[in-house]
Amino acid sequence: MAAMSVSSACFSVFSYKKKVNRKIRAVASQNALETEHDKVKLGGSDLKVTKLGIGAWSWGDTSYWNNFEWDDRKMKAAKAAFDVSVDRGITFFDTAEVYGSRLALGAISSETLLGRFINERKEKDPDTEVAIATKFAALPWRFGRQSVLNALKDSLSRLGVSTVELYQLHWPGVWGNEGYLDGLGDAVEQGLVKAVGVSNYSEKRLREAYEKLKKRGIPLASNQVNYSLIYRLPEQNGVKATCDELGITLIAYSPIAQGALTGKYTPENPPTGPRARIYTPEFLTKLQPLLNRIKDVGEKYGKTPTQVVLNWLIAQENVVPIPGAKNAEQAEEFAGALGWILSKDEVDELRSLASEISPVIGFPVENL
Numbered sequence: 001m002a003a004m005s006v007s008s009a010c011f012s013v014f015s016y017k018k019k020v021n022r023k024i025r026a027v028a029s030q031n032a033l034e035t036e037h038d039k040v041k042l043g044g045s046d047l048k049v050t051k052l053g054i055g056a057w058s059w060g061d062t063s064y065w066n067n068f069e070w071d072d073r074k075m076k077a078a079k080a081a082f083d084v085s086v087d088r089g090i091t092f093f094d095t096a097e098v099y100g101s102r103l104a105l106g107a108i109s110s111e112t113l114l115g116r117f118i119n120e121r122k123e124k125d126p127d128t129e130v131a132i133a134t135k136f137a138a139l140p141w142r143f144g145r146q147s148v149l150n151a152l153k154d155s156l157s158r159l160g161v162s163t164v165e166l167y168q169l170h171w172p173g174v175w176g177n178e179g180y181l182d183g184l185g186d187a188v189e190q191g192l193v194k195a196v197g198v199s200n201y202s203e204k205r206l207r208e209a210y211e212k213l214k215k216r217g218i219p220l221a222s223n224q225v226n227y228s229l230i231y232r233l234p235e236q237n238g239v240k241a242t243c244d245e246l247g248i249t250l251i252a253y254s255p256i257a258q259g260a261l262t263g264k265y266t267p268e269n270p271p272t273g274p275r276a277r278i279y280t281p282e283f284l285t286k287l288q289p290l291l292n293r294i295k296d297v298g299e300k301y302g303k304t305p306t307q308v309v310l311n312w313l314i315a316q317e318n319v320v321p322i323p324g325a326k327n328a329e330q331a332e333e334f335a336g337a338l339g340w341i342l343s344k345d346e347v348d349e350l351r352s353l354a355s356e357i358s359p360v361i362g363f364p365v366e367n368l
């Protein structure tokens, strides 16, 4: 039975995708209007961002994504992802100093690419406004508040801007965290960033960071963590509840489980590269009943599984998902996750179905 539904899913994916793409194009202009003024405040900061952002980790990266190769075709596809996002009213982009960097064995810095895309867009349309989120790498040889300011200035230079909207500590350092938080505060006071956040912070660290910044009158705007329908650790380890309690926005990374929740990977067609170790055929087999249900729920709304799982995160409230887009089609599909909402019964049913599947292991930095 499972094998039958899997092979029929394989067969139907192509025609289904074509239909969906047509549908997406039809609602595209409508989405642009819906999302334009549909922004949320990031935590207690004054920064407003779109309810969904775009992750730019894969842009220029050759250590995890892109089959370890970067070329002009992939660059053009990433630029198209950027342009389509802005066309559809999605203007919040997440990058990091390590994405695509030489340090991370990348081909070209994601920050450099994002800066270039913004610049080229502004040449055509000077009114283009985007919100850039980037991150400080808490490397063990970096100490003190000045290390944050130095890294931030390097990021600003790669991006070609004088300020960024959100600056985040990418992960908690093995040491030096107090100094990093001082550095975040300095960055706000020096007008280099509009808001500050953290990433991969546990409940305890989140509370400490919040209190420390509060003493300087600076709100901790966000905590960026791994959160998706099949990876719900933030619901279990107190991070989501603490974000809600303290008014910190939870930015959800890997929100479509690196493609596993889109339905395009099956036990017969698993992902390649590093993802193959996580989303194995065994895991993908267990995922099929949930994916089938997601597809059914989506059909009711004329939405794809990708749009349903992103909407599921938005329905949790106080959550901004940042799916990674490699090309125009992926970005286009993300826009359709906005402007509608799953019912509470559907949200609960999907969580309950998902809880029957043991989650894949996340990044261990969450427990530092």
Ligand SMILES: NC(=O)c1ccc[n+]([C@@H]2O[C@H](COP(=O)([O-])OP(=O)(O)OC[C@H]3O[C@@H](n4cnc5c(N)ncnc54)[C@H](OP(=O)(O)O)[C@@H]3O)[C@@H](O)[C@H]2O)c1
Pocket: 054, 055, 056, 057, 058, 094, 095, 170, 199, 200, 224, 225, 252, 253, 254, 255, 256, 257, 258, 259, 260, 262, 264, 306, 322, 323, 324, 325, 326, 329, 330, 331, 333, 334
């Ligand atoms: N703070 C942190 O430590 C941390 C960690 C991880 C990620 N992040 C951030 O979160 C962002 C998103 O996370 P992520 O990139 O790990 O995972 P994700 O958003 O869950 O998955 C992105 C991948 O899914 C596939 N995909 C995208 N759209 C699709 C669509 N419409 N249909 C089918 N497949 C689609 C693409 O890969 P294929 O086309 O190759 O399948 C894409 O690269 C990153 O870009 C980064 O900004 C932060």
